[in-house]
Amino acid sequence: MNSNYTVGVLGGGQLGRMLVEAAHNLNIKVAILDSENAPAKQINLIANDVHVTGSFANASDVRKLAANADVITYEIEHVDTKVLEELEEETPYIPNTQWKRIQPSWQTVRRIQDKYAQKQHLAQHGIPTADSKAVGTTSPHGLRDIALELGGLPIMLKARTQAYDGRGNYPVMALSDIEPALQALGDRPLYAERWAPFRKELAVMVVKTQQEAGGNWEESTLAYPAVETIHEDSICKLVYAPPRETSIKIQNQARELARKAVSSFPGTGVFGVELFLLENDTLLINEIAPRPHNSGHYTIEACHMSQYEAHLRAVLPNLAGTIKPRATELTVNAACMLNILGGPAPDSHELLVNAALNTPGAKLHIYGKGPGKPGRKMGHITMTGSSHSEIEQLMHPLVVVADAIRAHRSSTATSDSDISSTAADLLRRNPTPPVKPLLAVVMGSDTDLATLRPGLELLDKIPIPYLVTITSAHRTPQHMLNFGKAAASRGFKAIVAAAGGAAHLPGMMASETTVPVIGCPVKASSMDGLDSLFAIVQMPRGIPVATVGIANSTNAILLAARIIGTSEPRVAEWLANHLQQMDDENMAKAARLEDQGWKDYKKLDQPMPLSFK
Structure with missing residues (x-):
């Protein structure tokens, strides 16, 4: 082509x-x-x-x-x-x-170059962003007045132009910070921004394929998945796609907000949109870049089409129309990107490069910048997998090496052995985190544990990390609802819920989560567990709960394993071996029965029955 x-x-x-x-x-x-x-x-x-x-x-x-x-x-x-x-x-x-x-339009770039003008533009188009004021004077008194107009300290003082990777920002936490902030950022136009108490930084790469500004954002833009970005020293360190412990609802809201913001600018191409997720779960646009972005590197390995291919297609008249909606979606369950930054010596970053070369699944990108400088982006590493927990098992030692390089960044007398020693010490103090559970086994009361025990004993043989806990639909209803709401973002892929009597737990859990719920009826003191079975199986339309036989926790666990096995090869392999083992055992029994005859046959796992005279 x-x-x-x-x-x-x-x-x-x-x-x-x-x-x-x-x-x-x-x-x-x-x-x-x-x-x-x-x-x-x-x-x-x-x-x-x-x-x-x-x-x-x-x-x-x-x-x-x-x-x-x-x-x-x-x-x-x-x-x-x-x-x-x-x-x-x-x-x-x-x-x-x-x-x-x-492409994109020079008008777009000019407006985005001036970050205060960018904020004004977003506000004029109804895009939520932090309130800001131009700093018309560099006197401390003037900035104090502006801070009061913005609701008081703290505020963020920012350079309007020539600022990136956090350079040109200065947090003003108290009155004593005003003069140092003005000295640090002086001699260029400034603006002050209301402090945004975010709990997480997100980013969305948006592809704009139509030249006009405004119009229908759903027709003119496509969005890559929302990602979580981790910054240190005002430089992006890690990117997680999708964001960890963030609901699908918030992720979709971030994508929609980013698309609306980008659609307001003329021209085509890929735009990087940075957002703040506030403590109350609302979103603010922080900044927009009219080009591919550091937070979108993961798309090379993790999406149908990388942000770079999308940008090239979007700026060309004969290819912009070839970017279809699914092109921006993930092809993996999870991805993580780690920036490789320069250290104290020109080749310090090579320690991280070598560690990545020895890590299975690590995709290495080196930028060809020559000798490294402290904090300079020299490359990046991407890891993909079935879950963030799986990725973190492999990525954590690499993050530790990056942390060790950062710890020595300002020391020119540091050797590679010093950095390696620091990395080993950091890993001892901060070991690789345990694998996060993929299966939750919940019960309304500890009396239900007897019913679950056979299934849990089998679960110990299956390569599925799991959590067992108590959360009652009647005694701790809010805890139970919160557990269900957070289940997907915590990485659970199935939930087994045991309940007896009224047996509301599985159904109530299913009403709050997109994770498949499997109900295990508990045989109570009355009705032989039929009440529990009927309560679980007779769910209203729209809230499905899978149900196994009364007290059959073994089948509940095996069904959960089959669900999880659709995306976890090791679990699928265990299930295939388990089925083969049952097949082999049954065929062996058939052979013995045919060989011995029914009168002399005995089950190998049971004693011979007593003789009756």
Whole structure:
């Protein structure tokens, strides 16, 4: 496939490098404007005749790139938008099309470059974001007044331009922080932002395929899954897809909000949207990047289409329409991305690279930046799996190495052995976390444990991490409801609920969760457990509960294992072996019966019956 167009990219860092990798697979020619040996140019020698050596902030260099490309896009937003405006006035469209040459629009980039203007734009379009005020004076008194207008301290003081990876932000927690904040961020336009007491940072990559702003966001945009981002030193450290212990409802709200925000900007391409999840479960847009984003690296291994391929398709007139809704969905249950950052020595990050090379399933991306510098992004590692718990088992030792490099980042006298020693000490103090349970076995009372015991004894033989607990539908109803609401986000894939008498527990649990619930009727002191069986099996339409025979906890556990085994190969393998073992045992019994005859046959697991005279 040949797009017949050359894509010019302003910037040739790690994002440009991964754009080039995606372009190779699509046979798209890419021209890069950046320094001579920029990471993107290193792997794109085929396009050497169209590359430009220079700066994406220099007007004459941008014009040289425009002469070599049909479409211009970005891997960094700190570009000269004035020359882009001039280029659009001179030649707005690709010849013989109504497709703008600059995607996303220079107007979008200009608005996003000024973070305060970006916030104003979002507010004008009804997109929730933290209240903010322009700082018109650099005097402490002026900032104190602005803080009062925003509801008082704390506030976040931010640079309006030339800020990224947390650089250009200063938290003002008390009056004594005002002067240091102004000194740290002085000599550039500033704005103050109301403090957002978030409990989690989320991000959503959004693909915009229509050039116009506004309109129907559902038609003009697609969203990748919401992800959780972990930051240290104002730099993204880890990304979890999907976000851990976050409800599907909140994830979908984040995707919808991100799509609405991006749809308000003109132009096509991939946008990175950062969000705050507040303590009351509401969402605020923090910032938007008009390009692929660090929080979307995981899409290379974990989605049908990477953010880089999506960006290339979205900016081209003949490919934007080929991005279909399912293209942005996960192909795995879970993914995690860890940034590789530079340490105290030029090669300190190689310790993490080598650790990743020796970790099964670790997908390594090195950016070709040469010697490392403290905190510089040198690469990333992606891990995919059936659950975050499974991934964390393998990723945790790598995170520990990253933490050890960070601990020595400011010490130029540090050796590799010092970092390795610190990593070993950190791992001793913070060992790999246990595997999180995939199966919950709950009961209304400890008297139900006798019924569950045979199934739990079998469960110990199955490779399923599990939790056994008590949560009564009548004695602790709120606890039971909370357990059900959180079950999916905690990673449970099935719930076995034992109950007797009125037996409300399985049904009430099922009413609060999307996780399959299997009811195990307990034989009570009256009605031989029929009341429990009928209470569990006769659920109203819309709230299904699987039900096994009275007191048959073995079947309840095996059914749960079959559910979990659809996504856990080790469990599926155990079940296949279990079925084969039953087959072998039964065939052996049949052979003995045929050989011995029914009069002399005896079961091997029971004593011979008494003789009757």
